[in-house]
């Protein structure tokens with residue numbers, strides 16, 4: 001390790017991940033902390049990083065309060081309904097009441113927003129979405145972050161959080177490495193805001209072999225947002241609530257604009273509207289939730305999955321009618337060109353012109369995230385003025401580790417934030433982090449050289465494993481002494497797929513499968529001590545894998561704990577095939593003991609603070 005150069009940086013606010021939430025946090029930290037040292041560290045390059053790297057065609061969360069289009073209460077009801085009753089309403093309300101101001105800043109900063117010619121308002125695509133020409137979305141928010149930060153570090157992957165050695169359960173910084181130079185970076189910081197996106201590629205993807213890597217969710221989102229806090233003992237919530245998306249087949253192009261703007265619809269191979277066929281069967285599982293409007297996302301997936309299992313697939317999106325209108329045809333294509341060019345390429349390669357051929361849809365492999373139609377992530381404090389005592393411990397968006405904050409996909413319990421809501425949540429977290437520093441909560445943090453040196457040893461071990469073991473190989477890539485990151489990844493994906501409810505088993509699992517899955521994940525963890533990396537890029541892959549594996553353990557523990565099928569269409573507990581409001585109208589909360597590696601689980605109450613009197617539903 002002597003050869004590796006070490007860089008030290010001392011700062012006040014360290015933002016890990018410069019995606020939507022991270023850029024929002026960096027920007028806002030400067031507003032409140034004029035004299036503070038603010039640093040943002042990004043694994044890629046913040047100009048084109050995260051889930052919005054390619055751009056977006058719509059901002060999916062905008063209230064339009066200035067025109068009374070929606071109020072924050074409406075958004076909470078919407079998210080609660082979509083998540084089958086289980087959200088942190090304090091967090092959702094807090095995000096919703098601030099999100100419009102973030103969108104107005106995007107407009108001021110030059111993001112091309114579409115306007116309704118008649119009203120002059122932002123052009124709506126649906127109740128919550130507004131349309132943008134969004135190819136430049138990410139560079140625009142990145143510019144705001146760059147102007148606000150003391151320093152932006154690109155190409156550095158954060159692998160571990162540092163802990164204060166003078167006060168228990170307080171964070172002290174983070175460490176990582178530059179995957180171009182290989183240098184080791186130590187950031188000693190008073191506060192950390194983790195904004196490192198969600199987790200793709202923990203379940204086996206549908207696209208394997210020649211299409212490997214193709215997923216709906218950003219392939220570079222590797223669960224650091226979860227693994228970093230889990231490793232230091234922060235509590236997590238709703239990690240079982242993985243998301244499955246219905247999307248255009250093979251390219252995973254978005255369907256929202258097609259439904260909402262082009263008014264396209266789906267049908268089975270026989271040209272039938274299949275969703276209503278499954279109404280009674282779905283009602284058996286979830287009761288009156290199927291009568292809610294709009295129908296929760298998972299339940300629409302459920303009808304799709306059942307129809308396909310019953311042999312009436314493929315399921316098609318009927319585009320042939322809408323595409324006869326030249327304007328709608330243009331909109332249909334532009335929808336991909338601004339955010340998922342790959343879908344247009346897939347259609348070209350498969351001889352699909354949606355004007356003449358209805359394209360197929362598919363349901364994706366599951367992903368873990370906290371900002372879309374799902375709410376996995378960290379258990380955080382809510383805002384002072386809204387949160388009941390169980391949801392409040394001093395600083396908005398602070399995790400259960402002091403000085404450690406989260407935003408965007410990192411934060412659990414608050415779904416439907418999307419790009420604008422994640423940016424907004426970054427702002428909220430940064431404001432609270434600055435207050436934490438001003439309140440003198442981050443004084444006398446002690447991070448010894450030994451702690452930093454120990455992590456250095458750990459981080460570069462995969463390079464060591466490879467260097468020592470490579471001569472034992474007689475051919476190919478199979479070594480008696482190490483596994484390569486890709487081999488470990490495929491093993492992880494197979495375990496998650498077969499035991500935890502992936503596409504290979506139609507999203508089905510049960511207690512016995514989950515217990516066996518946990519045993520196999522334990523074996524994988526042992527073998528990950530022996531992962532080998534031949535260069536810095538593979539070293540990144542090795543750490544991505546380790547973060548994915550830890551995230552997967554947490555997902556599996558949560559899935560085992562919740563003994564019901566709350567979200568059919570996302571996953572099924574075959575041994576508890578019904579939604580059970582009496583026992584499970586609760587949030588699940590886990591904590592992994594950093595010393596033993598063991599998880600403990602508990603239930604936390606769901607408070608419905610919007611729409612009815614504040615009352616405790618269950619605990």
Ligand SMILES: Cc1cc2nc3c(=O)[nH]c(=O)nc-3n(C[C@H](O)[C@H](O)[C@H](O)COP(=O)(O)OP(=O)(O)OC[C@H]3O[C@@H](n4cnc5c(N)ncnc54)[C@H](O)[C@@H]3O)c2cc1C
Nearest residue numbers: 017019020021043049050051060158196197408409418419
């Ligand atoms: C396919 C897709 C389509 C979407 N469509 C829309 C849409 O149309 N409209 C809309 O409003 N929203 C949309 N969203 C949602 C939106 O993109 C997310 O809500 C938002 O990007 C989440 O913000 P985030 O900051 O949590 O994560 P991200 O924006 O993904 O940022 C995470 C960042 O962390 C970095 N990172 C990860 N690990 C590390 C590490 N260990 N060290 C350092 N850096 C790290 C990543 O490189 C990345 O830059 C879509 C999302 C996806 C995946």
